[in-house]
Amino acid sequence: MRIGRWNGPDGIGEGIILDDRVIAFPDGVTVADVLARGLDEALRLGRAVEAEQGVPRDAVELLAPLVPASIRDFVAFEEHVEGISASVDGASEVVPEWYQLPTFYFTNPHSVRASGEVVDVPETARLDFELELAVVIGAVPGSDGANLDVEAAASHIFGYTVMNDWSARDLQAREMKVRLGPAKGKDFATTLGPWIVTADEFADRLDGDGFLPLHAEVSINGERVGEDRISNMGWPFPELVAYAARNSVVRPGDVLGSGTVGNGGCLGELWGRSGELSPPPLEPGDEVRMVIEGVGEIVNTVGQRVPAPPIPAARKRPRNR
Structure with a gap:
């Protein structure tokens, strides 16, 4: 089942999305409500409601499929780490710590964009995309989402959506030299969409180790620049969810990104491997299209450059006590 949100003739609707129409949940129920009630509900x-007439698909504009409670983004593809480390840090390597446990950072849930939106450019000369699959967390009766083992974590996976973790690579490289980040280099936009495909749709697609062998690809202005399989992740999603909840908690509406797929899932990986900015950084007018098998497609156009107010450099202070 595909679940999402849209803007239509009667305002914002939330419900199920079929091939030819969208149908709102009854009684004003929202996507947030169903995440809080769980997948079965x-x-x-x-x-x-699936037999109802609803509204024609071509009469609505799809919105981001949820308003996330939080967004954690992992780095679960070894091939991506090899390439991007050369681009950002100047050396192509996968540090031993990557293999020990999953790693993630939090990004901004308030700058989520929908497929079809124009994404303006922050003050960067190296605008990039990142092709990812993300899971959306739902409630499970009797579970508070805290300190989950892998089996319990799997039951909290409500569904899947395509994710573009837009990146300003020059901003990212600067802040990571301070041993913090990425943060501002990712802060300006994350695309989620076009809908949430519920987890039951993929129950028979999991391989023997719990991975999803789905094909993923990304193109710029109609030319494919990267493709990979989601099953090339170092950890399957239930293990990522369990790590997120380890001595912590996951809640309905949380989004967990896989991290960028390998083999050209972002420009930064290709820059690191080639030693040059080829293909070039994204520019205004470029169209980025991402497709993940069985999940869907998101498309965004790069907008104009948006200047930002200046921030002064740090002052040298006397360290008086």
Whole structure:
């Protein structure tokens, strides 16, 4: 089942998305509501309304499929780490610590964009995309989402959506030299969409180790620049969710990104491997299209450069005590 949000003739609607129409959940129920009730209840609600007339798909504009409670982004593809480390840090390597446990950072849930939106350019000369698959967390009866083992973590996976972790590589490289980040280099935009495909759709697609062998690809202005399989992740999603909840908690509406796929899942990886900015950084007017098998497609156009107010450099202070 595909669940999402849209702007239509009657304002914002939230419900199920079929090939030819969209149908709102009954009684004003929202995507946030069904995430808080869990997957079984969402499927029950969807089945209860799927025969209704709804609104034609071509009469609505899809919005981001949820308003995330939080966004954690992992770095789960070894091939991506090899390439991007050369681009950002100047040396192509996968440090031993990467293999020990998953690693993630938090990004901005308030700058989420929908497929079809124009994404303006921050003050960067190296605008990049990152092709990812993300899971959306839903409630599980009797679980508070805290300190989950892998089996319990799997049950909290409500569904999947395509994610573009837009990146300003020059900003990212500067802040990571301070042993912090990425943060501002990712702060300006994350695309999620076009909908959430519920986890039951993929139950028979998991391989023997729990990975999803889905094909993923990205193109710029109609030319493919990268493709990979989601099953090339170092950890399957239940293990990422369990790590996120380790001595912590995951809540309905949390989004967890896989990290960027390998083999050209972002420009930065290609720059690191070639030693030059080829293909070139994204520019205004470029169209970025991402497709993940069985999940969907997101497309965004790069907008104009947006100047930002200046911030002064740090002052040298006397360290008086």
